[in-house]
Amino acid sequence: MPVELFERIAVYSTREDETVRLEFVDGQIELRKATNGNHSEITMWLVFQCKQARPELTFNATQGLKVEAYRKGRARPDAVLAPVGYFKDQGDWADPDGVLMAVEITSYDADTHQRDRVEKPRAYAEAGIPVYLLIDRDNRTVVVHSDPDPAVGYQAVHTVRFGGRITLPDPVGVELDTEELRK
Template sequence: MTVMADRASSQMPVDLFERIAEFAAREDETVRFELIDGRIGLKKVTNGNHGAIIMWLNRQCMQARPGLDLNPLQGLKVEAYRKGRALPDAVLAPVDHFVGQGDWADPHGVLMAVEVTPYDSDTHNRDRVEKPRAYAEAGIPVYLLIDRDNLSVLVHSDPGPEGWYRDIHTVTMGGKVRLPAPVTIDLDTEELKKYAD
């Protein structure tokens, strides 16, 4: 669910959004909001397969790079001027990177943002258009999209000054893919096929 106008015409003040998001989280732990392109989006509660994908990726990251944490709870300040607030499905950063940063951390030092597509009507716009732009504008080096709809894994890298990732590598689920520097992890995505539902 998305509320508000497009990016050019309306921006909700960030401090107001943060108060709304904090209130909603206190009242109902299953409700999480994010602010991308000046619009409030509702981040739906995930299902078991969605969570299993994040846990699978967590194991891969821990084995390959034990000095990094894959955090499934950290919100980020995104977009060019940090006016957006995103809730990635997971964020890869050095161990203890987010200590003391609160609900919405600065993306500086984040190595990768991860999204796993949910099965809802806003997936295309949010995960395939708005999020890559927001993460690229924030300078996050790698954006990993695990696209259950299309049975693919997309690795976005090399964020450019124009606000887009200049390199997008797509692999069909089941194939092997390398997450480029600064992540530098090889993934065999064969196991993901059982979580595609």
């Protein structure tokens, strides 16, 4: 299926059904269930932490990205961090070049391991996104991937249990206090 056809389908289906999200992976459409309230609360916690530390950045929880280097398709991270104004006029699927960080929060579904812990880090590293942040609700950890190498993925991975502190490296440069995630 051509990417252009997927984009047309994704725009239509999102308007009609807010209970699913579409992604385009290796030439095929994949469905993801919409997130729940706890997922949204974690997103908002992260928004507040990032905006407080870096008000010149925008935290977007709806922006899709072109991640063609690995997935030959489109991904919709749970959130992305970029300079304010970066997504202007880019439409539903932005170029990842100006994105500083992609964020995923694990869902309670059978595909979360493969999608969030294997495929997404590889895809985001190959797209050159400097930081990939995984809020892993299953393992109760925050995992920071950095130093992307398109050939091998992220070369640095740091993990902290919920309740600890962890630094998102440059170009993000934010320290996260994850105590709130323990609740």
